[in-house]
Amino acid sequence: MPKAExxxxxxxxxxxxxxxxxxxxxxxxxxxxxxxxxxxxxxxEHIDAASVSCFMVMLDGKDFAFIQAADLDDEDDEALAGQPKGTYGIDQFIGIEELAGKGHGPAFMIGFCDMLFAKGAQRILVDPHPDNAFAIRAYTKAGFQGLGETTTNYGRALLMALDRQENNTQ
Known part of the structure; x- marks a missing residue:
């Protein structure tokens, strides 16, 4: 089981x-x-599916969050066009409200993104709603950079990216 202590x-x-x-x-x-x-x-629908990989996130062995990753290379959403090959989109949430706002989100996202980079990802995208200041702050703390507002198949979004760094040892 992959870990990011x-x-x-x-x-x-x-x-x-x-x-x-x-x-x-x-x-x-x-x-x-x-x-x-x-x-x-x-x-x-995505349990055991190839298109989207879904995971439970555990903190000290107890489930507390959800995260999923989708390979966006063949994505048909115009708002996501022009991304480099090897781009993944992630979505997540902390299910236990008392654990939100304590730094867990950025911390487990960093660990999860490191796993994706180790598997060959070149870029990781997130697309929070522009009004979701809480999520945007967490993504920024995890190293994501804003690419600008757009409208995806799911509505208004602020695209943010985390790119693989050449000096990563993955």
Whole structure:
């Protein structure tokens, strides 16, 4: 199981869906992830799928967050066109509200992005809503740089990128 102390990532399994359903109903998650049933159905669809890799994030061995990565090389969203080959998009949330705003988001994202870079990713994109100052601040702390506002297939977004550094040892 990949680790970024004290964080670990394990592939999403059907047994995780009830916990995700609970988290998706929480106000702090629902505000940005929308309809919980629709979001959960999408996550369930991606269990063992090649197109999107979904993971539970554990803090000291306990589930507390969700993260997913999608290879964007064949993405049909015009707003994402022109990205370098080897670009991945990630989405995540902290499910336990009491753990949000404590630095866990940027920390586990750095560990997860390092894993993607080790597997050959060249760029990692995030696309928070421009009004989601909390997420934008977390992405900035994790090293993401703003590319500008756009409209994706999912609505308004601020595209932010983290590029593989040549001096990375992955």
């Amino acid at each position: 004290p964080y670990a990532f394990r592939p999403l399994a059907a047994v995780d869906l009830p916990l995700l359903a609970k988290w998706l109903e929480c106000r702090h998650v629902r505000r940005w992830w929308g309809n919980p049933a629709k979001a959960l159905a999408s996550m369930e």
